[in-house]
Amino acid sequence: MFEDPFLRKFEFAGNLSEDERTALQLLTLTRRPVPARRDIAESETGDRVYLVMSGFACRYKTLSGGNRRIVSFVLPGDLCYMHDSGAFARDLRVGTLTQCSVVDIPRARLEELIGLHPGISRAIWWVTLRELSRAREWIVNDTRPADRRLAHILCELFVCLRGIGMADEHGFDLPVSQTDLADALGISAVHINRVVQALRTRGRISWSNDRVTIPDVQGLKAFAEFDPAYLCLDGFGP
Amino acid sequence: MSLRLQPVQVATGSNDAESQLVFEDGFLVAVLVHLSDEHEGDAGKWYLEAGFGRVDSPDPPKFADLNEAQAWINQRLS
Structure with a gap:
């Protein structure tokens, strides 16, 4: 068991050697705090990859009318802008939802480690495939009714946070706003309020003081048609 | 441009039920729902539950009141 969410996440792709673990840990020694509601990228040049070590953030895009759409959440241990070295991806931003601790990794250094260490190369592949898989699932999730869509996102957060030791068997801390969830679901602030109330009334979740409790996890997963296979937590296995 | 309102109850699946259908020249252009106490700071406001044609809005x-709602709808239709 690692305390480090970055290493814990990478180990889902397969075991890392001691050398690989050490190399990854050395990457994360220098961290900077980023206050809530800020973009984490400090430069537009694409020469850095950003690693969130604590806090909640999101990948998002803002339309010309001001509407924000969150396309995925960023949790501790997640790399950001990993594939965004080209101008083609700069429209997608990464912003903090809570205060975060962020590591700035020189892209060249990460590429060097990928070349030197097969375990790190495999883990980066895993992260890439997982992001694609998750993006597909979010597109499909948009087809579900809003209550099941929200339930699905809560199940995803639950499983991902469990994977890094940040959820217990019945719930997790969720210090984001209802508006953040609305923007992740693509629904209005009024609609998200109704959907949260509906899940509460039916006893599927409770959400107070930034804590989500799920009394019947299997029941919520069934309601959401949630199959965690898309999160690739079994690595590259069959 | 004159709008006609017709009170109605809408089954939103929440406590928001009191509503108004909004017609322009006999055509339904919008459904406005009065927000219940569930919405705290927004309680008492009128929400564009549905807009049709040019009244449709992604956001x-x-x-604050029905006059403001009708002014906005008129602006969209003009």
Whole structure:
């Protein structure tokens, strides 16, 4: 068991050697705090990859009318802008939802480690495939009714946070706003309020003081048609 | 441009039920729902539950009262 969410996440792709673990840990020694509601990228040049070590953030895009759409959440241990070295991806931003601790990794250094260490190369592949898989699932999730869509996102957060030791068997801390969830679901602030109330009334979740409790996890997963296979937590296995 | 309102109850699946259908020249152009106490700071406002044609909006607005809502709808239709 690692305390480090970055290493814990990478180990889902397969075991890392001691050398690989050490190399990854050395990457994360220098961290900077980023206050809530800020973009984490400090430069537009694409020469850095950003690693969130604590806090909640999101990948998002803002339309010309001001509407924000969150396309995925960023949790501790997640790399950001990993594939965004080209101008083609700069429209997608990464912003903090809570205060975060962020590591700035020189892209060249990460590429060097990928070349030197097969375990790190495999883990980066895993992260890439997982992001694609998750993006597909979010597109499909948009087809579900809003209550099941929200339930699905809560199940995803639950499983991902469990994977890094940040959820217990019945719930997790969720210090984001209802508006953040609305923007992740693509629904209005009024609609998200109704959907949260509906899940509460039916006893599927409770959400107070930034804590989500799920009394019947299997029941919520069934309601959401949630199959965690898309999160690739079994690595590259069959 | 004159709008006609017709009170109605809408089954939103929440406590928001009191609503108004909004017609322009006999055509239904919008459904406004009065927000219940569930919405705390927005309670009492009128919400564009549905807008049709030019009244459709990806970011449905909330209005302080029905006059404000009708002014906004008229602007969209003009």
